[in-house]
Amino acid sequence: MNTGNIAFILICSGMVFLMTPALAFFYGGLERRKNILNTMMMVICTMGLASVLWVALGYTLSFSGTGSFIGNLDKVFFNHVSMTEGEGIPEGLFAAFQMMFALITTAIITGSVVGRMRFSAIFLFIGFWLVLVYFPMAHMVWGGGFLDAIGSIDFAGGNVVHISSGISGLVLAIVVGKRREFHQTEYRPHNIPFVVLGAGLLWFGWFGFNAGSALAADGLAIHALMTTNTAAASAMLSWMLIEKIVLGKPTIVGACTGAVVGLVAITPGAGFVSLWSSFIIGALVSPFCYFFISVIKHRLGLDDALDAFGCHGVGGIFGGLMTGIFADPAVGGRSGLLYGGVDLFLAQAESIVFTILFAGILSFVIITLIKWVMPIRVSQQEEAVGMDRIEHDETAYPTFMGLDS
Numbered sequence: 001m002n003t004g005n006i007a008f009i010l011i012c013s014g015m016v017f018l019m020t021p022a023l024a025f026f027y028g029g030l031e032r033r034k035n036i037l038n039t040m041m042m043v044i045c046t047m048g049l050a051s052v053l054w055v056a057l058g059y060t061l062s063f064s065g066t067g068s069f070i071g072n073l074d075k076v077f078f079n080h081v082s083m084t085e086g087e088g089i090p091e092g093l094f095a096a097f098q099m100m101f102a103l104i105t106t107a108i109i110t111g112s113v114v115g116r117m118r119f120s121a122i123f124l125f126i127g128f129w130l131v132l133v134y135f136p137m138a139h140m141v142w143g144g145g146f147l148d149a150i151g152s153i154d155f156a157g158g159n160v161v162h163i164s165s166g167i168s169g170l171v172l173a174i175v176v177g178k179r180r181e182f183h184q185t186e187y188r189p190h191n192i193p194f195v196v197l198g199a200g201l202l203w204f205g206w207f208g209f210n211a212g213s214a215l216a217a218d219g220l221a222i223h224a225l226m227t228t229n230t231a232a233a234s235a236m237l238s239w240m241l242i243e244k245i246v247l248g249k250p251t252i253v254g255a256c257t258g259a260v261v262g263l264v265a266i267t268p269g270a271g272f273v274s275l276w277s278s279f280i281i282g283a284l285v286s287p288f289c290y291f292f293i294s295v296i297k298h299r300l301g302l303d304d305a306l307d308a309f310g311c312h313g314v315g316g317i318f319g320g321l322m323t324g325i326f327a328d329p330a331v332g333g334r335s336g337l338l339y340g341g342v343d344l345f346l347a348q349a350e351s352i353v354f355t356i357l358f359a360g361i362l363s364f365v366i367i368t369l370i371k372w373v374m375p376i377r378v379s380q381q382e383e384a385v386g387m388d389r390i391e392h393d394e395t396a397y398p399t400f401m402g403l404d405s
Contacts, residue, residue, distance in 0.1 A: 005089050008217035009097055015208025016100035018201055020047050020107050026198025026260075027111050029191040030253070030306050034386025035115050036190065036396045039306075042110035042122055049123065050106050053130050054099040061131070062098070062138035068146040070136045088216055097212060098138070104209075105134055105161045111306035112169030116383050117176050119391045121367075121376040128366045129168060133359050137164050141351075151343060152351035153327065153334055155224070156213040158268025158320045159355045166313020167356050168363040170304055175367045178303040180380045187305075189253055199256035203232055206263045210270040223331060224270040227278035228263065234282030235262025242290050257311065261289045264315035269323030272332035281322045289314050317352055324348030 024043040031039040050058075056077055065072035075081050083092035106126045113122065137160045140147040147159065154160060189195055210228040214221035239258025240250035265285035266278055273281065293310040304310055324345035327336030335341030370376060377383075382390040389395060 001090065002088065005216045006093060009089050009093050009212055009215065012208035012212025013097045013100055015205045016104065016212065019205035019209065020103045022198045022201030022205055023104065023107050025194045026202060027114065027306050029194025029198060030189045031114050032187065033190040033397060034388055036388065037394050038119065038387035038391050039114045041119065041392060042114065043107040045123060046103050046106040046126060049126055050102045050130060051099060053127065054102050057131065058102055058135050059095045059098065061135040063143045066144060069140060071139050071143055101157060101161060102130060102134055105165050106130060108165035108308055108312050109169045109172065111308035112173040112304045113176050114305045115179050115387060116377045118376055118378055121370055121374060124370055125367055129363065132366065133164060133168065133362050137355065147351045147354065150350060151347040153272055153323060154268045155271040156210045156267045158316045158323065159351055162264050162267060162312040162316030163320065163352060163355045164359040166309040166316055167360045169308035170302065170313060171360050171363040172367055173302060173304045175364065176377050179305065180383050182303050192253060195253055195256055199259055203259055203263065210267060214271055220271050226275055227270045227273060228266050230275060230278040231266035231282035232259045232262040234279050235259060235265065235286045238283045238286035239290060242286060258286050261285050261311050261315040264312050265319035265322065268320045269327060272323055272328065272334055273326040274328040274331055277326035281319065281326065285315055285318050288318050320348050320352050
């Protein structure tokens with residue numbers, strides 16, 4: 001075993017773990033004051049639920065067996081998973097690193113339904129979604145399954161993490177329904193410093209997310225780190241420019257959002273595309289996401305509250321297609337459309353369509369079944385009071401509630 005690689009992936013695992021509480025701050029700051037704790041709780045609960053399910057079933061269903069769509073139960077509860085032996089790094093460390101991806105993926109979904117979905121319903125949905133959607137997706141892409149067999153590539157989670165969570169969040173938002181004041185109120189972030197804190201920690205954690213996916217402390221990891229940072233920076237500047245043109249001035253929330261969509265877009269190709277192309281990917285993803293969030297979403301009447309689909313779904317789709325165009329054989333050994341790789345581009349498109357249909361249909365089935373057995377959203381009166389008091393009997397700011405001096 002290479003102790004340097006082991007130390008590197010241990011650190012990257014911690015960095016990816018940090019992304020989930022970072023997302024809690026990012027989402028919490030964007031949401032209204034009366035809903036911040038519920039918003040953060042939806043995110044934080046995934047750290048417990050996804051961790052337990054990953055150890056029990058997730059790893060074995062994702063990374064064992066040779067099935068096209070799902071693994072087997074040979075490694076249930078990490079049975080036969082060595083903590084000292086493996087290819088490059090111990091298998092147990094690889095399993096731990098991959099566990100962190102399951103945490104952040106489920107957390108992303110919750111941003112679509114904050115402010116109105118019952119905590120018990122989203123908790124139940126996440127549990128079933130992990131087993132029926134995430135674990136099969138991880139196997140199909142990274143475990144030698146169907147999407148790997150057709151020749152598609154996904155370095156760190158364009159399909160597995162971002163498209164699957166984004167489309168699932170959109171389905172949830174549609175089924176749960178709009179917030180009661182959706183057409184009358186302009187929702188504004190209640191704590192922008194929290195947004196900045198969350199975005200900054202997400203950016204930091206993303207280095208572990210993408211560079212760690214090289215699974216070694218080598219040149220590919222360094223390359224992935226550089227493409228990740230470059231795409232995020234380029235997308236941030238692009239979003240600021242768009243706001244300057246459209247609104248007359250850039251906003252810090254916009255700058256943070258731009259950085260996040262840049263990180264999303266580079267995720268599938270961080271270890272496959274050249275550094276110069278990461279400039280282009282970052283610069284171009286912002287206009288696509290901005291247009292969807294500010295125009296298309298409202299025209300379609302979609303209440304994707306914190307734009308989980310607008311950022312992760314649209315950004316992931318864009319990034320997957322760009323990987324099919326810009327993949328450089330000198331970097332990751334695969335040729336994109338720019339280098340004559342028509343087959344790769346078609347495989348990327350096929351895998352994206354499959355992911356949208358697979359995650360979207362199963363998410364609809366899961367939430368519909370849950371809706372049959374329990375209410376999935378609070379009443380309008382409870383929504384007016386706020387999710388923090390109704391769902392958790394807590395408040396983040398006692399002074400505002402007359403509970404503190």
